[in-house]
Amino acid sequence: MVEVSNLYPEDKKELYTLLNSQLKALLDNEPDVIPGLANASALLMGALKDINWSGFYLMKHGELLLGPFQGRTACVHIAVGRGVCGTAVLKDEVQLVPDVHEFPGHIACDSASRSEIVIPIHDGKDIAGVLDIDSPLPDRFDETDKEGLTEFVTILEEYLEW
Structure with missing residues (x-):
């Protein structure tokens, strides 16, 4: 069996260009949030x-x-302001956390996670949710990930009916 991740470019900028193009194709003519987000999470899991x-x-x-x-x-309910996801909502900004064990109030849903990135998703001016990605490696995410995933979320905001 061929690993899906082997089919993606090593260069992160090229990777996100391809991923964002694939996301647009997945969401084309399907504005429903649940299948759109299900496919988006599967796309990221297979590519990153x-x-x-x-x-x-x-x-x-x-x-x-x-x-x-x-x-x-995973944790089912997260209060606004609690953990990395809740902080992303409270501050309405991307949270790029090199080591979750050093993040005050981190919620350890999976003890194997070491770093995390969370991007708020908007419906107009309101926050509709967040994209959350965890890694078992410390310092896994960088500014290129932040830029590529922020564009990924922008596509979700534009294509889906929140």
Whole structure:
């Protein structure tokens, strides 16, 4: 069996250009949030190296609720301001965490996770949820990941009906 990740470029900028193009194709003519996010999480899990969780939390009743994901079981409810995901919502900004064990209030859903990136998703001016990606490696995510994944989220915001 061929590993899916072997089919993607090593260069991160090229990788994100390809991923974002593939995401647009997956979302074309399918604006429903659940299948869109399910395919988006599967796309990321298959393409990004050294990650152990890729998924979404959606705002519901003033908190984050687990949405489509790939990986081990996860926390279901996250309060705004709690952990990396809740902090991303509270501050309305990307959280790039080199070592989750040094992040105050980190929620350890998977003890194997060492680094994390969380990008807020907007529906107009409101936060609709977050994209959350974990890695078992410390310092896995960098500015290129931040830029590529922010564009990935922008595509989700534009294509899906929140």
